[in-house]
Amino acid sequence: MSILPLPSPFLLLLLLPFLVISQPTTTKNDQTILLNLKRFWSNPPSLNHWNQSSNPCKWPEITCTATAITGITIPYKDINGTLPPFICDLKNITHLDLHYNNLAGAFQTALYNCTNLQYLDLSLNYFVGRIPDDISRLSAELRYLNLYENSFTGDIPVNISRLLKLSSLQLHQNQFNGSFPAEIGYLTELEELNLASNQFTPSRLPPSFTGLKKLRKFYMAEANLIGELPGNLSGLTALELLDLSQNQINGSIPSDLFMLKNLTEVYLYMTNLTGGIPDSIEALNMKIIDLSANMLTGKIPDGFGDLTHLTNLTLMFNQLSGEIPVSIGRLPRLQNIRIFDNNLSGQLPPDFGRYSDLEVFEVSLNQFTGNLPENLCYSRKLIGLAAYDNNLSGEIPKSLENCSSMRKFMVYGNRFSGAIPDGLWKVSKLELMMINGNSFSGELPDELAPKLSTIDISYNKFSGQIPTRVSSWTSLRVFKASYNQLDGAIPQNLTALANLETLWLDGNQLTGELPGTIVSWSSLNTLNLSRNELTGQIPDGLGFLEVLTVLDLSRNHLSGQIPSQLGKRLVLLDLSANDLTGAIPSQLNNGAFDRSFLNNPGLCSDNPSLGLSSCSSRFKTRPSSKISTKLVAVIASTAVILLLLVVLMSRYVVLQRRRKYGLDAEWKLTPFQKLNFTETTILTRLTESNVIGHGGSGKVYRIEVNRSGDFVAVKKISSKKDLDQRLEKEFLAEVEILSKIRHLNIVKLMGCISCDNSKLLVYEYLENQSLDRWLHQKKAPSSRGLNSSVRHVVLDWPKRLQIALGAAQGLCYMHHYCSPGIIHRDIKSSNILLDSEFNAKIADFGLARILANGSELTTMSTFAGSFGYMAPEYAHTTKVNEKIDVYSFGVILLELTTGKEANNGDEHSSLAEWALQHALGNAPIEDALDNEVKEPIYSNEMTGVFKLGLLCTLKLPANRPSMKEVCQMLLGYSMAAKMRKNGADVAD
Structure with missing residues (x-):
């Protein structure tokens, strides 16, 4: 076999002009159009590399x-403005993608x-108005049209339907409030259709x-569909995915739905479908079935066992x-069963x-009996x-100790017994073990899985001592072992767990x-050692x-x-x-701890609310009956002198404080209701010992205003010269707004109280202070006055839902309901205050403004807000409306459900961004919820x-609900949670 010689350098030189000519180039005119496009968009920094050279x-x-520009793809570039009218001067363009801009x-x-346009993507922008009636004048060659998440309205x-070559039509998450045409059914080339998340007029799914016939994916969730499903769904012969969830569809599931040979995914959750699941399930290629959160009754048909391609079976909440x-247990491709x-x-x-390669096995909240299947982790992928919450019994399968893939193990509320397999404690990826409420026995292990952070073994029969090697449990954050038979001393090594947050x-x-x-x-926030036989003193280190x-x-x-x-x-002490x-130490000697010290005969307090004997009476001596007149005179004279000294010293202290706080100036008290204090009461008590917090404008004080124990909160506006003008505006804004509005949740x-160089705002005092302290254990100068009258609650889910609804x-x-309307502009968990019953009240209106004309946009001259809570449009425009408050409140809802902080989604994103990515991913929403308060009885409401x-x-602001709509939805969740709780109480 001969080998061809390499071309000589001379030959390469001859070919070079042809190689250069064959590289893509453009006409000067096309380059000019692109540079004009850049200038039209005000030369965004992301396009700095566009230049003439x-x-x-x-x-x-x-x-x-080789000779022309055919495509423009500019996503995620923060481009502002409109679409330029000359963009189609690029005559050969077939592909235009400008998604996720402004x-x-x-x-x-x-x-x-x-x-010549074939591909058009304008999704995730701020386009408004109606789609033109003559939309069919777009290129007859158009195959892909994506206008997802804009603000288009109308029909x-x-x-x-005359764009006959369309294969993908994406119109979801807009503001369409009219109709969608049945003529879409004439787009015979359509493979993907998404009309979800629009508020169409109530409509049936058109026959x-x-x-x-070519439609593979059909999304129409949350689209106001009503009535029954058409009976000829089997006509969608190519259909692979059907999502009609969260509508008002009723009736039963059409029997021919599962005859579709290509159908792999069905989502019909949160509709009103009733009746049983059809027995005629013949979709041999079915991969995913989601019929959750309906009102389905009856049995699971045996036909499910014939779906040999089924990977996901979701039938929860029915x-x-x-x-x-x-036969379902023998399906060869089953990965997830919920x-x-x-x-x-x-x-x-x-x-x-x-x-099969089983990954997720969720069968909770049923009435199953017998043992757990032995081979759940046979493939090592569970x-x-x-x-x-079943009636399962027997021992945990020993095979699970080799389940190296397992992260969560939850079998609480059953009748299991025996010892936990030794290896299960040490599964390398295990993060959560909840086995409480069974009859497990045995001793605690010396070693735990390296990632195990939450263990709940409460209400079992574990015995023996806490192992001395407990210091190796370094990842442990939550350890609950209440009501077992553990004995011996608490080992010193237990205190070495620096990540431990909860210990029961x-x-x-x-x-x-x-x-x-x-x-x-250093991380411990909850310690419960009650009902043991502990002796000795309470360590000072606590x-x-x-x-x-x-x-x-x-x-x-x-x-x-x-x-x-x-x-x-x-916050809570017993x-x-x-x-x-x-x-009782002075910091605990108040009504907030009125039941914290009972049945300790040796304790005393002069505060009658604590229910203890008086310290004064214990040390009171019996006066002598023989006191000379001379002694009485001396005592009386001394008392008078002391009284004069006290008066003089008090006046001196007042004068010093008046100088310190500028009290020499003329102060003006402006009351907005009947007051039981004067400005002097407030001014003389602005001491560091009364500071309970710091805001962006100054300190916040807790001040007792009378002998009855009434308190107020005082916000002192700082008076640095370079901030005077801004702070003056904030002060005036807060006074103007709060003096006019009256509401239970504000x-x-x-x-x-004001003078030339100081401003004070006097509020009602709220015992439980701010929401962020409860959610994120924020530090504060003092916990003085935190109310503990609701002692069994540490922000469980019902309390969180109550707070969300109140705010x-x-x-x-x-x-x-205010005229004109009010935008707060700085809604965050630290500005949601809680009274003694955890009723929420919105505070800190220093950044709020009154809308000029109702719902009209108001242009702000300054930028304000808090990172993690600011709506995205606030970062590139000063035109704001009430939807920026809706965004911030949405972040608070995510805080309440996940327990995460607003600026702490993960290492790359804020909470809102993290939550969206989680929802768009494959992980269930339940995985994002706060394990500290997550209870099966409330999982539906927490997810909602x-x-x-x-x-x-x-x-897009237009896609966010109004606060009126948010209230309605939260009220529904609140009622549902109460019904579930009442039902559970009856069952108990």
Whole structure:
């Protein structure tokens, strides 16, 4: 075989001109058009590389053939303005992609001049108005049209059906409030149709849509569909995915739906479909079925066992009964099964996991009996096992100790017994183990899985001592072992767990003294050691734990005095039923801890609300009956002198304070209601010991105004010279707004005190302070006055839902019932205050403004707000409306449901961005919810509020709901949660 020689350098030189000519280039005219386009958009920095000295075909946003520009792709470039009318001067353009920018205005009919256009993507922008009736004048070659998430309104024009070559039509998440044409059914080339998340007039699904023979994916969730589904869905012969969830569809599931041979995914959750699942399930290629959150009854048909391609089976939140067909456990491709919250019973099919790569197994909240299937993790791919709240019994399969893929193991609320397999404690990826409420026995392991952060073994029969090697449990954040049979002393090594946040060891048989050195518990916020046999003194170190807010040491045999440092940040405290002695420390000597010290005969307090004997009476001596007249005179004279000294000293202190706070100036008190204090009462008590917080404008004080124990909160506006003008405006804005509005969920402004160089706002005092302190354990100078009358609640889900509804009602009042309407502009969890019953009140109106003409936009001269809460449009425009408050409130809803902070989604994004990416991913929404408060009984409402948070934080303001709509939805969730709770109480 001969080898051809390489071309000589001389030959390459001869070929070089031809090689250069063959590279893509453009005409000078096309380059000029592109540079004009850049100037039209005010020269965005992202297009700085567009210049006259370079070839446009080398710009990453431009696609070329050998002689012409054919494509423009400029997403995520923060381009502002409108679509230029000359864009179609690029005569050969076939591809135009400008998605995810800030383009606005009406649909540009100049696009009709792009006669070769095949691909048009204007999604995720701010286009408004109606789609033109003559939309069919777009290129006859158009195959892809994407206008997703803009603000188009009105009807979808009938003439869109004349774009006969369309294969993909994306019109979801707009503001269409008219009709959609049945003529869409004539687009015979259509493969993907998405009309979801629009508020169309109530309409039935047109029978003509069943003629879309090439349609593979059909999305029409949240589109106001009503009536029954058409009976000829089998006409959609190519259909692979059908999503009609969250509509008002009723009736039963058409029997021919599952005859579609290519159908792999069906989503019909949150509709009103009733009846049973059809027995005639013949879709042999079915991969995903989601019929959750309907009102389906009856049994799971045996035909499901014939769906050999099925990967996902989702039937949760229905009323299905009977047993799971044994054949479902043998499906060869089954990966996810979610059938929780039904009335299913009988034994779980024993072959689950034996013949498939099972990843998710969720069968909770049913009435299953018998054992867990032995082979659930046969393929070593099981990630989550949730079988809680059933009647399952027996021992945990030993095979699970080799399940290296498992992250979550939840079997609480059953009748399991025996020991936990040794290897299960150490599964390398295990993060969550909840096995409480069973009859498990045995001792705690010396070693845990390296990622295991949450363990709940409460209400079992674990015994023995806490292992001394507990210090190796380094990832542990939550450890709940209440009501077991643990004994022995609490090892010192337990205090080495720096990540530990919650520790419950109550209801055991622990003895000995508490560990003396506990400074390593730097993250601990909840400690419950009640109902044990502990002795000795309360360690002083507990008072130095920075984030400890809940402490329960009740019903032990603790003795000695209460450490003076204790109580700096405590919200809930119970030291009752011990052998403690001495006086209550000053920081705890108030009504907030009125039941914290009962049944300690040796304790005393002069505060009658604590229910203890008086310290004064214990040390009172009996006066002598023989006192000379001379002695009486001396005592009287001394008393008079002392009284004069007190008066003089008081006047001196007042004068010093008046000088310190500028009291020499003329102060003016402006009351907005009847007051029981004067300006002097406030001014003389502005001391550091009364500081409870710091705001952007100055300090906040908690001040007692009378002997009855009434308090007010005083916000002092700082007076730095370079901030005077801005702060003056903030002061005037807050006074103007709060003095005029009255609402249960808006903080009450009682009055203002002002002089030339200082401003004070006097509010009602709210005992439980701000929401962010409860959600994120924020530090504050003092926890003084935090109310603990609701002692069984530490922001559980019902309380969070109550707070969300209250704050929403306050905002709704501001937006819709004040005339003119009010925008707050700085809604965040630190500006939601809580009273003693956890009723929410909106505060801090320093950034709020009154809308000039109702709903009209108001141009702001300054930029304000807090990172993580600011709506995206606020970053590039000063024109704002009430939807910026809706966005911020949506972030609060995400905080309430996930427990995360607004600026802490993950290492790359804010909470709103993180939540959206989570929802768009494959992980279930339930995984995003806060494990600290997540309960099966409320999972439906928590998921709903999470989704509402996503809706409120949509990029386009027009797509966000109004606060009136948000209130209605939260009220519905609140009622549903109460019904579930009442139902559970009855069941208990």
